Amino acid sequence: MVAEVVNQWAVFTIILSGIALTTGVILIKQGNREAHMRAMLAASGLATVFLVLYLTRLGLGYEKKYVGPDAWRTAYYVLLISHIILAALNLPLALVALWNAWKGLRAAGNLSRIDLPAARPFFDRHRQWVRWTVPVWLYVAVTGWIIYLVLGRYGEVIKG
Ligand code: HEM
Numbered sequence: 001m002v003a004e005v006v007n008q009w010a011v012f013t014i015i016l017s018g019i020a021l022t023t024g025v026i027l028i029k030q031g032n033r034e035a036h037m038r039a040m041l042a043a044s045g046l047a048t049v050f051l052v053l054y055l056t057r058l059g060l061g062y063e064k065k066y067v068g069p070d071a072w073r074t075a076y077y078v079l080l081i082s083h084i085i086l087a088a089l090n091l092p093l094a095l096v097a098l099w100n101a102w103k104g105l106r107a108a109g110n111l112s113r114i115d116l117p118a119a120r121p122f123f124d125r126h127r128q129w130v131r132w133t134v135p136v137w138l139y140v141a142v143t144g145w146i147i148y149l150v151l152g153r154y155g156e157v158i159k160g
Contacts, residue, residue, distance in 0.1 A: 003062030010053035011148045017046035018141030025134060028067070033111040044094060051091075068154025076150060083143040086136050093133040100126040121149075 024039030064074050104122030108114050114123050 003057050003060040006053050006057045006060065007062065007148075010050050010057060011145065013046045013050040013053065014141055014144050016146075017043045017050060020046060021115035021134065021137055024108060032156060034115070037105075037111065038099075040098075043137075044098060047090075047094070063158050064151045065158050066151070066154055067156045068109070068150065073157070079143055080147060083147060087140045088138050090133070090136050093129060093136055097126055097129045097133045100129060 020039050020043035024036050024043055028036040066073065068076065069112060100122045104114060104119045105111065107122060108116050108119035113119065132147055
């Protein structure tokens with residue numbers, strides 16, 4: 001029961017994280033660097049809360065297995081396994097993106113001077129990394145939500 005609630009909050013935070021991420025991408029496309037930074041810090045904070053809740057749930061020993069139609073079993077596992085692999089990959093991707101943004105900001109002094117020679121290489125690297133970080137993060141958020149919905153309908157609690 002406790003684990004079920006923890007799980008619901010975990011899903012809620014990761015959905016919010018996906019929304020903050022999408023907002024952050026739109027904001028930087030509009031050139032609003034300050035708001036972009038805040039949205040991305042919010043997205044990262046929410047993803048961290050998610051991770052804590054998820055690990056708590058694992059610690060509580062709560063797990064569900066798929067008991068839905070056989071015709072969908074393979075598709076479900078492909079989704080689940082790709083979700084797990086990319087979720088693990090997402091953490092280092094996001095950390096490197098954040099690290100470069102942070103180093104760039106330190107070198108620039110403020111976000112209106114990102115083209116200073118000392119800061120530019122960090123933001124170039126930031127851009128290179130986020131090309132991968134953003135799609136991976138979105139994939140993980142969306143598939144996590146799908147898995148949650150599928151298990152809500154076709155899941156059976158095996159532990160907890
Ligand atoms: C993991 C979190 C973050 C993600 C996923 C992310 C994502 C992005 C994306 C998608 C772009 C546009 C890249 C392009 O148009 O090629 C971008 C650019 C930018 N980001 Fe972030 N960002 C994150 C965190 C931050 C933070 C914390 C800051 C502030 C310190 C920041 C500052 C910037 C700046 C200044 C640009 C513009 C760079 C340029 O014009 O060369 N980002 N980011």
